[in-house]
Amino acid sequence: MIAGAQKAPSVKPLQVTRVVLPNGLVALFNEDHSSPIVAVGVWYHVGAKDERSGETGLAHLCEHMMFEGSPNVAPGEFQSTIKVGGGNSAAWGETSEDRTFYYETVPSTMLETTLWMESDRMMTPFTSMDTSRLAAARGAIRNERLQRIENRPFGSAESFAAYVLYGPDHPYRSPLAPMTDVNTASFSDMRRFCAPYYVPNNAVVALSGDFELKSAQAMVEKYFGSIKRGAAVTHPVMRPAVTGERRVVLEDPRGRNPELRIVWPGVGFGDPDKGTLRALASVLTGNRRSGLVKALVYDRKLVSYVLAAHFDNENGGFFQIAAIPQGTTPLGAIEDVIDSVVKATIAAEPSEAQLRRFKNADADTAITTLQARAARVDTLAQGQSWAGDPIAYAKQVDATAKLTPAEVQRIATKYLTSSRLVLSMVPAGKLDLISKPERPHDNAATIMPAEVKR
Amino acid sequence: MNRLTQVAFAVATLGFGGPAVAQARPKPPSPKPAPAYAFPKVQTQTLPNGLVVHVIEDHALPLVAVRAVIEGGSLVDPAGKEGLFTLDTLLLRDGTTRLSGDALADAISDLGASVAPSGFTTVTDQLERSLAIMGDMLMHPAFPAEALDRRRTGLLASLQRSEGQPGTPANRIWSAVVFGPDHPLGRVASPTTLASITIDDISRFHAEHVRPQNVTLVMVGDIVPASAMALAMKVFSGWQRSGERVVVNAPPAPAPKPTTIYLFDRPGLSQSTIYLGQAGPGRSAADAYALEVASFVFGGQSGSRLWAQLRDRRPLTYGITHVTFWRGANDPSRILGFSNVDAAKTDSALIVWMNELKELATGRAPTEQEVAFGRSVTAGNLAARLETFDSIANQLARMTSDHVGMSYLDGYVRGVYAATPAEVGRAAAHYFDPAHTAIVIVGDRKRIEAPLREANIAPVVIVDANGKVLQ
Numbered sequence: 001m002i003a004g005a006q007k008a009p010s011v012k013p014l015q016v017t018r019v020v021l022p023n024g025l026v027a028l029f030n031e032d033h034s035s036p037i038v039a040v041g042v043w044y045h046v047g048a049k050d051e052r053s054g055e056t057g058l059a060h061l062c063e064h065m066m067f068e069g070s071p072n073v074a075p076g077e078f079q080s081t082i083k084v085g086g087g088n089s090a091a092w093g094e095t096s097e098d099r100t101f102y103y104e105t106v107p108s109t110m111l112e113t114t115l116w117m118e119s120d121r122m123m124t125p126f127t128s129m130d131t132s133r134l135a136a137a138r139g140a141i142r143n144e145r146l147q148r149i150e151n152r153p154f155g156s157a158e159s160f161a162a163y164v165l166y167g168p169d170h171p172y173r174s175p176l177a178p179m180t181d182v183n184t185a186s187f188s189d190m191r192r193f194c195a196p197y198y199v200p201n202n203a204v205v206a207l208s209g210d211f212e213l214k215s216a217q218a219m220v221e222k223y224f225g226s227i228k229r230g231a232a233v234t235h236p237v238m239r240p241a242v243t244g245e246r247r248v249v250l251e252d253p254r255g256r257n258p259e260l261r262i263v264w265p266g267v268g269f270g271d272p273d274k275g276t277l278r279a280l281a282s283v284l285t286g287n288r289r290s291g292l293v294k295a296l297v298y299d300r301k302l303v304s305y306v307l308a309a310h311f312d313n314e315n316g317g318f319f320q321i322a323a324i325p326q327g328t329t330p331l332g333a334i335e336d337v338i339d340s341v342v343k344a345t346i347a348a349e350p351s352e353a354q355l356r357r358f359k360n361a362d363a364d365t366a367i368t369t370l371q372a373r374a375a376r377v378d379t380l381a382q383g384q385s386w387a388g389d390p391i392a393y394a395k396q397v398d399a400t401a402k403l404t405p406a407e408v409q410r411i412a413t414k415y416l417t418s419s420r421l422v423l424s425m426v427p428a429g430k431l432d433l434i435s436k437p438e439r440p441h442d443n444a445a446t447i448m449p450a451e452v453k454r
Numbered sequence: 455m456n457r458l459t460q461v462a463f464a465v466a467t468l469g470f471g472g473p474a475v476a477q478a479r480p481k482p483p484s485p486k487p488a489p490a491y492a493f494p495k496v497q498t499q500t501l502p503n504g505l506v507v508h509v510i511e512d513h514a515l516p517l518v519a520v521r522a523v524i525e526g527g528s529l530v531d532p533a534g535k536e537g538l539f540t541l542d543t544l545l546l547r548d549g550t551t552r553l554s555g556d557a558l559a560d561a562i563s564d565l566g567a568s569v570a571p572s573g574f575t576t577v578t579d580q581l582e583r584s585l586a587i588m589g590d591m592l593m594h595p596a597f598p599a600e601a602l603d604r605r606r607t608g609l610l611a612s613l614q615r616s617e618g619q620p621g622t623p624a625n626r627i628w629s630a631v632v633f634g635p636d637h638p639l640g641r642v643a644s645p646t647t648l649a650s651i652t653i654d655d656i657s658r659f660h661a662e663h664v665r666p667q668n669v670t671l672v673m674v675g676d677i678v679p680a681s682a683m684a685l686a687m688k689v690f691s692g693w694q695r696s697g698e699r700v701v702v703n704a705p706p707a708p709a710p711k712p713t714t715i716y717l718f719d720r721p722g723l724s725q726s727t728i729y730l731g732q733a734g735p736g737r738s739a740a741d742a743y744a745l746e747v748a749s750f751v752f753g754g755q756s757g758s759r760l761w762a763q764l765r766d767r768r769p770l771t772y773g774i775t776h777v778t779f780w781r782g783a784n785d786p787s788r789i790l791g792f793s794n795v796d797a798a799k800t801d802s803a804l805i806v807w808m809n810e811l812k813e814l815a816t817g818r819a820p821t822e823q824e825v826a827f828g829r830s831v832t833a834g835n836l837a838a839r840l841e842t843f844d845s846i847a848n849q850l851a852r853m854t855s856d857h858v859g860m861s862y863l864d865g866y867v868r869g870v871y872a873a874t875p876a877e878v879g880r881a882a883a884h885y886f887d888p889a890h891t892a893i894v895i896v897g898d899r900k901r902i903e904a905p906l907r908e909a910n911i912a913p914v915v916i917v918d919a920n921g922k923v924l925q
Contacts, residue, residue, distance in 0.1 A: 032514070035514075035841060036488065037841065076756075083756070083827070084827055084834075085488070085830070086830055087838055105838040106838065107485075107837060109487065110485045110488070112485065113485050116479075116481065139768075139769020140765060140769055143725075143765075143770070143771050143772035143794070144772040146724050146725045146796065147725060150725075151620070152618075152619070153618040254722060255618070256615075286563060287559045287560070287562070288559045289556055289559060304608050304611030304612070305608075305612075324615070326607055357566070359566075360564065361566045362566075364565075364576070364577060367517060368517060371842035371843060372841055
């Protein structure tokens, strides 16, 4: 009844006009008149990886303080103006390891007001504020950390994996670091850290929606053009630091079931191997016939959940296989099966059909996820900021469409090496549940530095 | 204090010179009001077998979002077999009479989009093949017995994982307390109910209930309505109807109990999770729009009263929501607030929260300005919220399952803007009842029980994970 699809749907990149202002600000314009709304995104190239020892959590503190007022906008007025005007945002601001992104979707009649408010807080950032608001920001961040990390079973697993794979000097830390540095930073410490990054030459402004290019461009030039260029900004480059296998136990009193994660260093946003690593993940767990799902869920019934995925940051990444045992299956039995499937994946090319399915899904996702204008400004600004090309995403899909099975096998051989982290996550005190207890293990509690621990 | 002196004040306080002395920049002209929102035109047709098709045509993107709504959903689960509808929809993915489970999985993967029995979103040129697969799953399930064990195990594991999030027991206990064991909204799937479900239960349930006259198909995007109807006809016309379309409503909620704190002990939690509120009216209530506005004035995140009190002025939480969660036109809604608060400050957070609730009900009616805010964040931002084909298709599906009709949103916009501050105040006072509020707290009893009792907000009872009172 249903023939297999042979051809990947083509991805037509978003139409973008790029304007570079004399102060270095890059502005991106994606016109779309299908609805009378426009998304505004302002991307600052600063995140947790720019924090040195003693500065952990400050990039995220900058984000909170950006809502505490600017020369002509009172604390809280940014959001209330937009909300009362019929605008909306899923998060308003987000801080990751590599970037801080502010965004909102507003009626197109509010575009000028929104650009004016965004430019007001870029003009002289972190100056026109009541210093007592720092305490309020600390309080909000502490509650955010409690909610997202400390009160969540194994909430620190990601930061810990980054710490082991990328080393202690500049680990890809969690943007929601423990509160130590955020609590001790004074207002001027915060400003000293944040201000050098909040300059037009370290920012991208992206618009998507209902505007006329000429008039939107004039608004951006009018409101952002007079902002002074700052000193050039540099960022640390991350290099994987793991050599050989590290076996670590992460205990958590909130954990109810053991979990196993095997994590290898991956690659960053613009790396040509990224698409292939994602294809490799799909070959392992893309559907019920994929190697790991078939072996662990269907044939052996050892796990209730298994997922392989590649996560990319700006210049580093993680290839992770996560598994949750079914019933009382020992983690060691799961690790054995994972190892044998990985070995088989290295030994033989995947089928053309498996690869074709990944390519179809990759192209489909690129189209469906960019329905929302807020998602478009995020994607365009990311490409511009990290690869100098707003439509890098579409070029990555095109490159993926050309992958061969031999290339996937080559990448499996190159990346799924013995230099990896095997992380046994167990409820506190249940050390008998770890995978292969006979082998030497470190306990995360003893090797994690305070800035990763909770 | 005007803005200029405020700037000078800030600069003087911080002692920064140089660039900190900001230019007073003229504000841009006040924005013109946004155009009034109108929900896109819906074309409807009923196939001869009773299956209803709603289509919205929009060619802005080469995509189509499709949803299938099965009347009643989990509300139809018989008492004691909660989880039946969920298992049914999961097993539809495990093979049809034409395609084995493996072949079905590959056929879906070939498309690139993830086609589920409940819907999919696809590039236009894969629409027909995707719809054919979705139809095959709905009409010709194989229900292989081996799949039941696997699905049940998977569902149990995910229930168990979700149990680690304190919101899961809090929500379950709140529903059990407010709706009680005799109400379908008070019951949820559990290991016991899942264990009682057999493959025969599933296949009988599907054959009886999942019939074309109980199914509504929603298609939004790059398709001409006539082609959409023809396509639906091609895929679904062979499906035999059996009887009349059913309409499944939830019964009224039982009478509310006096305000009580239900504490479920989970040792070691650094935050307490609070679920707080009571049952409310259905969407068809005369004052439903006024209640909608009142809800957002009270607990609609940033800009609301609770946000100001528990996040802005005091750092008690990262976020708080307390609004009306509507179901069907005639089903009870849930007027429900939830937040994770610092465990050490559980009592003070609850005191502030309950004081605000009393103020809303008795002391401080919503002002003109608050009502304007409430309108903006409900009916005023629909263009920004219903932006994608996915969100519009989900909205159509929601209007279908809630029995409110396809012109609901236009009436909603009119009703929200017509609600006067006096009406909003009356609805707030009527429904947000501080004397009949179920307060569920999941937290570390050792740390929080004594201060909660001392605070004397309401009687404290200790409950188990299902809301049964222990002491």
